[in-house]
Amino acid sequence: MRFFACTLFLVILAGFLGVLNLNGQNIPEQNQACLKCHTSQAHTIYNDWTEKEEKRLMNPFYILDTIQLAVGVHQVFSCIDCHSMDYETYPHDGQLKLEPMMTCIDCHGGDPTYEDWQFDRIEEEFQKSVHYELHGDQFSCSKCHSQHYYRATARTSSDLREIVDYSNKMCLSCHDNMTKYQLVSEDAKPQLVDIHNWLPNQELHFRRVRCIECHTEVQDSLMVSHNILRKEHATKNCVECHSANSMLQASLYKYQNLRVRTETGENSQKSILGLFTVKNTQEDFSNEYYVIGASRIPYLNTIFALIFFATLGGIVVHTIIRIIKK
Amino acid sequence: MENGKKLYLYPLWLRIWHGINALGILALIFSGISLHYSDRGILLLDFQSAVAVHNLAGVIVTVSYFLFVFGNILTKNGKYYRVKTKGLPNRLTKQIQYYISGMFKGEESPFPISEKRKFNPLQKYAYIFAMYLFLPILIVTGIALFFPEIIIEQVFQLSGIMLTAVIHGIIGFLTFVFLLVHLYVASMGKPPGKNYKSIITGWHT
Ligand code: HEM
Ligand code: HEM
Numbered sequence: 001m002r003f004f005a006c007t008l009f010l011v012i013l014a015g016f017l018g019v020l021n022l023n024g025q026n027i028p029e030q031n032q033a034c035l036k037c038h039t040s041q042a043h044t045i046y047n048d049w050t051e052k053e054e055k056r057l058m059n060p061f062y063i064l065d066t067i068q069l070a071v072g073v074h075q076v077f078s079c080i081d082c083h084s085m086d087y088e089t090y091p092h093d094g095q096l097k098l099e100p101m102m103t104c105i106d107c108h109g110g111d112p113t114y115e116d117w118q119f120d121r122i123e124e125e126f127q128k129s130v131h132y133e134l135h136g137d138q139f140s141c142s143k144c145h146s147q148h149y150y151r152a153t154a155r156t157s158s159d160l161r162e163i164v165d166y167s168n169k170m171c172l173s174c175h176d177n178m179t180k181y182q183l184v185s186e187d188a189k190p191q192l193v194d195i196h197n198w199l200p201n202q203e204l205h206f207r208r209v210r211c212i213e214c215h216t217e218v219q220d221s222l223m224v225s226h227n228i229l230r231k232e233h234a235t236k237n238c239v240e241c242h243s244a245n246s247m248l249q250a251s252l253y254k255y256q257n258l259r260v261r262t263e264t265g266e267n268s269q270k271s272i273l274g275l276f277t278v279k280n281t282q283e284d285f286s287n288e289y290y291v292i293g294a295s296r297i298p299y300l301n302t303i304f305a306l307i308f309f310a311t312l313g314g315i316v317v318h319t320i321i322r323i324i325k326k
Numbered sequence: 327m328e329n330g331k332k333l334y335l336y337p338l339w340l341r342i343w344h345g346i347n348a349l350g351i352l353a354l355i356f357s358g359i360s361l362h363y364s365d366r367g368i369l370l371l372d373f374q375s376a377v378a379v380h381n382l383a384g385v386i387v388t389v390s391y392f393l394f395v396f397g398n399i400l401t402k403n404g405k406y407y408r409v410k411t412k413g414l415p416n417r418l419t420k421q422i423q424y425y426i427s428g429m430f431k432g433e434e435s436p437f438p439i440s441e442k443r444k445f446n447p448l449q450k451y452a453y454i455f456a457m458y459l460f461l462p463i464l465i466v467t468g469i470a471l472f473f474p475e476i477i478i479e480q481v482f483q484l485s486g487i488m489l490t491a492v493i494h495g496i497i498g499f500l501t502f503v504f505l506l507v508h509l510y511v512a513s514m515g516k517p518p519g520k521n522y523k524s525i526i527t528g529w530h531t
Contacts, residue, residue: 198374200374200377200378201474204474204475238364238372238373238374238377239364239372239373242361242364242373243364290485290487290488290491291487292361292364292471292487292491293361293362293364293373294364297492300492300495300496304499307499307503308502308503311503311506311507312506315506315507315510318425318510319510321430322429322430325430
């Protein structure tokens with residue numbers, strides 16, 4: 001009974017939120033016209049020839065997700081800021097299919113407002129990547145970043161899992177999806193699971209580290225390295241992550257937004273488990289994330305060494321006395 | 327030797343367990359150290375092999391641990407592991423005194439081996455600690471590390487994995503220290519190789 005009540009409550013809540021979103025808390029008013037068709041499986045059109053209303057199915061690839069739209073970086077845009085005004089009529093003009101769309105760089109490149117995001121450096125890095133090298137301009141930023149939905153997760157999320165998940169889905173949306181993959185390549189896509197078979201706990205790794213951790217070189221000055229290297233240069237070396245000076249410190253774990261949470265909780269951390277706290281803030285923060293082999297407790301190795309040599313010393317002394325007194 | 331009688335102290339199942347366990351723990355210690363000091367070791371295993379060895383040996387030791395527990399429940403060997411707290415400090419002090427000075431003065435062992443008392447008090451409690459405290463903790467935390475999904479993610483702002491790994495590492499280290507002492511104390515038979523022979527043949531002479 002309680003379960004039922006809870007479920008009911010959740011359903012209602014979800015419906016409510018859905019309505020809120022559909023009503024466009026964040027979505028500009030003028031988009032409603034487009035979204036009326038572009039959010040549902042079926043839409044109604046008025047057929048001038050037969051003079052009847054007719055129901056048609058929507059191309060599933062053209063159905064947009066309003067929830068993601070509402071949280072995306074371009075949430076304030078109306079559709080026709082990017083798309084032609086002519087889309088306001090239906091059927092859409094066939095010529096519109098060929099309308100050139102603006103790229104990220106067209107809008108953001110060289111703009112000091114977005115200096116912080118380093119678009120130009122990202123473009124530079126991206127143009128060195130295998131994707132660009134092999135497929136040129138056909139491989140646009142939008143192949144990874146949807147202009148509708150993109151959310152700067154690494155920069156804003158305080159949940160490591162979410163950052164990893166969001167980023168990996170960008171790669172997997174293509175590398176694990178033949179439909180999208182063939183937009184770029186004629187070849188059959190490689191089987192990711194087989195290729196990464198050498199990696200134990202593969203599933204765990206894919207949930208805890210981003211593909212780009214292994215497939216790019218760490219860029220201290222960039223939030224997200226964009227130079228996807230050829231597979232020969234991908235990291236296969238476990239110790240790059242599984243060690244005290246794990247490279248993850250400089251990539252995945254470096255984000256300020258992750259750190260904020262630790263710093264606010266620092267006091268309680270100190271009082272409860274002072275043993276584990278290091279003065280250095282860099283390390284302080286890293287205690288939240290751990291990989292096997294990253295032994296990061298101060299003095300622990302020293303204590304180990306002391307006990308070890310004391311034991312050994314005891315044994316040696318005892319042996320010597322035994323020999324003498326024999 | 328103490329009373330000149332031959333005693334059959336280590337039944338076959340116990341010797342089999344002990345052999346498997348000893349080799350398994352040695353492998354775990356070596357690979358565990360390789361995991362812990364992953365970035366500095368010429369003599370150590372590389373990380374990937376260390377993981378493979380550690381996982382395999384971990385499973386073997388876990389399985390053989392149950393052999394030990396059931397063996398001690400089902401046979402009378404279990405009686406050597408009963409805890410008796412009464413007068414314990416006294417007995418421990420006596421044994422320690424013997425190791426520190428008594429044995430050098432040629433005194434007799436205060437707790438000679440007999441059918442009823444296989445272990446001296448120090449030995450007994452060292453074994454109880456190792457077998458009923460250290461190993462269970464290692465196995466539980468080890469299994470948790472096998473399936474990190476089951477570990478609580480965050481405990482007081484610390485990574486749950488880290489706490490588990492640290493506890494696992496500390497107890498693993500203590501087991502290592504136990505082994506060193508165990509190996510040394512076992513050499514106190516007369517002649518020194520005698521006890522090692524016993525754990526292989528089963529006979530205490
Ligand atoms: C004397 C016995 C043992 C020692 C000395 C030992 C030592 C270690 C050390 C030092 C680590 C690395 C932790 C770190 O520094 O990040 C580790 C990891 C690990 N241990 Fe052990 N351990 C022992 C027994 C076991 C047992 C009995 C099991 C299994 C039930 C086990 C399973 C694991 C697992 C799964 C890991 C994570 C890495 C991996 O997947 O191989 N260990 N151990
Ligand atoms: C190379 C490694 C080892 C050698 C050479 C060795 C040697 C011996 C010897 C000579 C004995 C019989 C004498 C005595 O009780 O002191 C013994 C008994 C015992 N050892 Fe070990 N040992 C080794 C490793 C281990 C390890 C790793 C453990 C547990 C973590 C262990 C646990 C025990 C226990 C519990 C007994 C008593 C068994 C019984 O009689 O119920 N040993 N060992």
